[in-house]
Amino acid sequence: MRRLIGLLLAAPLAGFALEAVLGAGRFQLHLGAWTSTLIVAGGATAIAVVIGVPVGAALAHGRSRWLKTLTLFPLLLPPVLAAAAWLAARLPVPGAAGCAVILGSLYWPVVALVFDASLRRLPAGAMDAAALQLRTGRLLGRVVWPQVRPALGAAALLVFLLAASEFTIPALFVVPTISMTVYEELSAFRGASAASASLPLMALAIGLAWTLRRAPSLPASAPARPFLGRAPLAAARGVAALAWIATALLPATLFALRAGSFAKTVSINLESIAWSGLVAGIAATLLVAWASTSPARSRLEPLWLATLVLPGVVAGLGTLKIAERSGLHPFLAPSGALLILAIMARFAFAAWLPLRDPVERAQIEAAELSGLSRVRIWRRIVLPALLPRALAVGSLVFVLSLGEIGPVVLLSPPGRMTAAQHLFNLMHYGYDDVVASMALLLFGAAALVTGSAMHVGRYGTNRLAG
């Protein structure tokens, strides 16, 4: 059953690829688009690393769950609102480099959170032994760097892929990246060509997933002591404070200042807000339930990651095509099940990765040898280890689903509209009080859910020991 669901979650990508095969499209390199993509996504990645590493270090040396929640904020900001903020600041229309700055300032939390997590997994024994003989600089170079390098590389590649597949910012400023090419081909009904343009992105995603298959997912049982000295830690915290202010607190404050008719906007849009919450809640619950009961690693991981890093409309189109070809469309479409499936496919990897291998295999084997049933093993050993992470992952998927647009137009049941979709439509008329209110509402809902889950689950609060 679990494998079947896993396959189902890979179906949208398969549907998209199938259309490409049936369309007998020819492969095109789109060299010009890839040049722009390299500038935009490469630049965004560099910015994300420059900001994310010090923030990750500051998080790892602290205890605050709210700072971790705050770190998530930029990821929640719809890219088009970030673009609106750029224009509102009367900055010149950006080219590829400007798009890189905007996307880098949205995606740095990926690097920060992954770096934070990898610092928490540093082996305490090795760190203590090295600290006796080495200064901080050498400790960082010889012990810390080799340990965190794979995770940092994976985070950087993930940011690269997310920036390369982001559509709204390059489209708004007409920087012809590969995601724009995919959209242009889709809008010209050249599905095969769109799929072929996506192939390098898929290949990169599969490579990343392959790398991540080897990454450990268990936190260190004995966390390392804080290793940054006072000055470097102060510098890291300074950068972190700037990043939090500029990309999280400032946008939230600007929305709050403009959102004069907040209560009125919420009451008018209650239906779309409730629908968004329902769709995101169901998608998050189902994904967490599925990932929690599938502890082993899977060969399908690369496909789930590819679905995550391709433009959202791909998951929507793939789901639509598969449902039509299988004859299931009339039964599933009216309820919103197809929309939920597409959103689940989009974020399957985000739910899966943190929840796989929740406890060491040896622990399970010991329990089995002592005669515990599978149900008891799951309830007494796996569940306690899983619960904090499941809550955190559930809230993350909920938040991501809340802001998802790509599959919504293709799969929403008639008469239903999500809050994020409504927000985008309102923005066609410019940035005004209603847009600010809706953005603030999405921000607030996301912060509330994420913060609560982190508090309840006590996830990621193991400050480096000391």
Added chain:
Amino acid sequence: MRAVLFGFVLLLSACAPRPDEVVVYASVDDLYARPLLEEFQRSSGLKVLAVYDTEEAKTLGLVHRLIGEKNHPQCDVFWAGDCVRAALLKKEGVLQPFEPGAAADIPARWRDPGHAWTGFGARARVIVYNTKAVKDPPRTLAGLSDPKWRGRVAIANPMFGTTANHFAALGEAEALRLAAALKANDVRVVGGNSHVRDLVARGDYDLGLTDTDDVWIGKERGDPIDLIYPDQEGAGTLAIPNCAALIQGAPHAGNARRFIEYLVGAAAEEFLAKGRSKQMPVRPSLAGGLSKIKTLEVDWGKLSDSEALLDQVKRTLGR
């Protein structure tokens, strides 16, 4: 896990079609479609279930969805923001002919000869200019390539939306000539028509090509902008009517016909004309309509097959 799946299946079966509904896919902004739909709901007693396109998907969503659902249609009526999409769906066999009685006084050029769609309430493609910076705006599209406007003109991405329609409507020779002239004049290509308006309004550019509704909304909020209907002495301005079309195999076909009769009626045109986007009635009898300007003759069926030309325009503009 099984309990969760059971709940999911229950959810799937929760929604069944009802006879007092009409499902409308609208590729127009929900801000001005919604009031009209609500008015129809009030007057007819039918429940309108709408699905709106988004700017984020560059309005390609609903056409893809309708083609995808062709064998199992969920939609009854497609309300298109332009006739190109309707013409494309006609080619794909998604539409069924319907000649609404309420459209008898709509000129034939705004209706499909095979009755697959009916046009109503139009926008026009206009030159928007900054009233503080420009005292003598150009009166033709060719005027945008005058060297005195070098680096001062913005247009939207020619691969999407009404800008794509506009280049396609000009015909191959004229479209490529205009694209080359604009490129030579250092035109700025931006993401969308509202973006063009905003850049002109804040003075980053003096002139742009956009739609009437974008200009009216900008003027309403106090932007220092105004518009020119280009080529009134020549071929005419491109007018882009909304279109209503009945879907082949519509689940609520009777309700769909009622809704189309309402949508293409004179009252709905007047309603749209009074709205924020000031859509121009296609009926000659209604004030403020298309009859007050000279409009470009367009074969909408041909326009729906312009991908190759648009690729050329894109390359000519150096994208």
